[in-house]
Amino acid sequence: MLECQPGLPAAGAAGESPLLEVSGVTLQYKTKDHLVTATYRVDFRVFRSDRYVLLGPSGCGKSTLLKAVGGYLSPVEGTIRLKGEAIARPGPDRMMVFQEFDQLLPWKSVKQNVIFTLVNSGRLKRKAAEERALHYIEKVNLTKFVDSYPHMLSGGMKQRVAIARAMAMEPDILLMDEPFAALDALTRRKMQDELLQLWDDTRFTVLFVTHSIIEAINIGNCILLLSPHPGQVKAELNSSGIDEVDEISGLRLSDRIHKLLFSDQIEERELTSHV
Amino acid sequence: MSSTPDVTAGSRHPAHARRVEFVREKIDGSACGVVEKPLTAWERVYNISALRKIFILLALTALWQAYAVWLGKSLLFPTFGATVAALWQGIESGELLQRTWNSISVLLMGYMCGIALAALLTVAAISTRIGNDFLETMTAMLNPLPAIALLPLALIWFGLGSASLVFVLIHSVLWPVALNTHSGFLAVSNTMRMVGRNAGLEGVRYVTAILIPAAFGSILTGLKIGWAFSWRTLIAAELVFGVSSGSGGLGWFIYVSKNDLEIANVFAGLFTVILIGLFVENVIFRNIELRTVRRWGMQS
Numbered sequence: 001m002l003e004c005q006p007g008l009p010a011a012g013a014a015g016e017s018p019l020l021e022v023s024g025v026t027l028q029y030k031t032k033d034h035l036v037t038a039t040y041r042v043d044f045r046v047f048r049s050d051r052y053v054l055l056g057p058s059g060c061g062k063s064t065l066l067k068a069v070g071g072y073l074s075p076v077e078g079t080i081r082l083k084g085e086a087i088a089r090p091g092p093d094r095m096m097v098f099q100e101f102d103q104l105l106p107w108k109s110v111k112q113n114v115i116f117t118l119v120n121s122g123r124l125k126r127k128a129a130e131e132r133a134l135h136y137i138e139k140v141n142l143t144k145f146v147d148s149y150p151h152m153l154s155g156g157m158k159q160r161v162a163i164a165r166a167m168a169m170e171p172d173i174l175l176m177d178e179p180f181a182a183l184d185a186l187t188r189r190k191m192q193d194e195l196l197q198l199w200d201d202t203r204f205t206v207l208f209v210t211h212s213i214i215e216a217i218n219i220g221n222c223i224l225l226l227s228p229h230p231g232q233v234k235a236e237l238n239s240s241g242i243d244e245v246d247e248i249s250g251l252r253l254s255d256r257i258h259k260l261l262f263s264d265q266i267e268e269r270e271l272t273s274h275v
Numbered sequence: 276m277s278s279t280p281d282v283t284a285g286s287r288h289p290a291h292a293r294r295v296e297f298v299r300e301k302i303d304g305s306a307c308g309v310v311e312k313p314l315t316a317w318e319r320v321y322n323i324s325a326l327r328k329i330f331i332l333l334a335l336t337a338l339w340q341a342y343a344v345w346l347g348k349s350l351l352f353p354t355f356g357a358t359v360a361a362l363w364q365g366i367e368s369g370e371l372l373q374r375t376w377n378s379i380s381v382l383l384m385g386y387m388c389g390i391a392l393a394a395l396l397t398v399a400a401i402s403t404r405i406g407n408d409f410l411e412t413m414t415a416m417l418n419p420l421p422a423i424a425l426l427p428l429a430l431i432w433f434g435l436g437s438a439s440l441v442f443v444l445i446h447s448v449l450w451p452v453a454l455n456t457h458s459g460f461l462a463v464s465n466t467m468r469m470v471g472r473n474a475g476l477e478g479v480r481y482v483t484a485i486l487i488p489a490a491f492g493s494i495l496t497g498l499k500i501g502w503a504f505s506w507r508t509l510i511a512a513e514l515v516f517g518v519s520s521g522s523g524g525l526g527w528f529i530y531v532s533k534n535d536l537e538i539a540n541v542f543a544g545l546f547t548v549i550l551i552g553l554f555v556e557n558v559i560f561r562n563i564e565l566r567t568v569r570r571w572g573m574q575s
Contacts, residue, residue, distance in 0.1 A: 072469060089472075090473050091473075092473065092474060096469065096470070098466050098469070100464070102464050102467060105470070105488070105489070106489075106571040106572055107567070107571045107573075117474040120475065120476055120480070120484060121474050149570065149571055149572060150572070152572070
């Protein structure tokens with residue numbers, strides 16, 4: 001298994017302690033008649049300013065893992081620590097961006113949606129919250145739509161609002177659960193580039209779940225591959241953002257990932273490589 | 276594989292000849308004829324639903340007047356004109372207004388108490404499993420029970436007076452409102468719940484900031500049904516046990532007028548009931564809807 005370097009070249013890997021440390025995490029959930037083990041003893045570490053991608057086919061427990069980091073369910077085994085402290089419940093230090101478009105509150109305008117979280121988490125007072133909301137709405141290029149309601153926006157715009165809402169909280173870590181999966185391919189590509197631009201601006205830390213190899217390579221500086229049933233760590237790979245040929249194996253990164261994921265199970269067909 | 280000379284074997288290009296590529300300049304929109312055209316004045320007028328409804332009302336009024344004149348029996352079926360005259364007289368003498376006010380004040384009291392109780396029950400139902408079972412069992416048992424059937428009992432318990440009316444009104448409002456609110460809460464999407472908890476909301480703030488607005492469509496439906504049930508129950512209760520509410524309300528007015536064979540007054544009383552119903556539905560609830568669920572795109 002290869003170790004990823006922290007996102008910022010300046011931050012030395014040796015001295016810095018990880019921002020998020022997931023060690024030996026086994027997650028289980030109950031359906032109506034089964035107890036499902038979603039992940040089995042998963043370890044990984046995310047450092048400050050990492051763009052850390054969890055990649056794997058359906059059923060590898062990547063979304064469940066993200067929800068556990070979000071504090072929505074607790075591991076049956078192992079620990080998840082954020083800045084050295086175990087995660088107990090959902091909180092505004094870990095902002096989630098979901099795949100679904102209905103994550104925006106339909107009864108609030110774009111601006112109010114961003115303010116809502118800032119004020120309700122007790123992070124800022126009304127006035128300061130409004131200023132910061134407008135700042136981040138501008139960052140995602142939605143200034144023209146501050147007073148629109150979510151139902152008037154396109155899918156891509158809704159996701160941009162959700163990203164602005166999460167970023168405005170300036171959380172320790174952003175958790176993104178396939179945020180672009182429901183978008184069309186062209187919009188998806190554009191959103192990926194915009195996210196990278198935002199990262200250039202603010203150097204946030206993000207834990208990003210996807211099932212698209214291309215998206216993982218594009219967005220992540222580090223990719224954790226998970227194999228399914230139950231989810232286990234398969235590999236951890238670095239990505240420069242370009243689908244480069246690896247010197248040792250002589251393969252493109254996407255081909256390496258493809259091989260790693262599909263070498264032992266051919267029947268797993270859900271993994272798609274969207275643009 | 277039937278290959279033509281210009282397709283190399285094994286390429287992913289179909290067997291026919293390659294097309295000539297082209298790129299076009301965009302032509303000016305004005306050359307395309309109609310791109311966007313305003314509707315005609317008639318189309319715009321016809322699009323206003325209030326005007327369409329007013330037209331229906333006018334047609335019904337005309338039908339009423341025509342039939343009553345043709346029948347010519349004011350004791351059975353007074354004309355629209357006579358009804359309006361009686362209505363006007365009732366308003367002028369202040370009697371009808373006083374009666375209406377009596378009814379509405381009792382109604383509002385029962386309605387508000389019913390909503391408050393429904394809120395308590397639903398919050399209990401979403402926060403504990405036993406509360407949920409309690410609400411489900413109670414609504415299953417008591418929702419089908421006509422409120423008016425409880426009035427004899429209420430009269431024994433609370434005596435003659437508005438207290439017994441308020442009791443039956445609560446019964447008529449509580450169950451539909453609680454049932455709709457509860458099903459609305461249950462239908463709030465998981466994502467929206469997670470967003471609320473992500474923002475650090477818990478307890479009462481979580482209910483008021485996330486669940487209530489997210490379920491507002493269902494809550495409004497419950498309020499509408501509750502309103503119709505309670506208005507209906509109140510008039511019926513006053514008709515049968517009219518004297519119970521001290522000075523008497525609109526139902527009592529209808530009952531007394533019938534005894535005095537002032538059929539135009541009976542119609543005027545019924546007319547008032549209808550007018551208030553129309554007002555609440557088309558002005559109050561309609562405006563709440565426009566400002567909330569429709570504005571938020573939760574209802575088209």
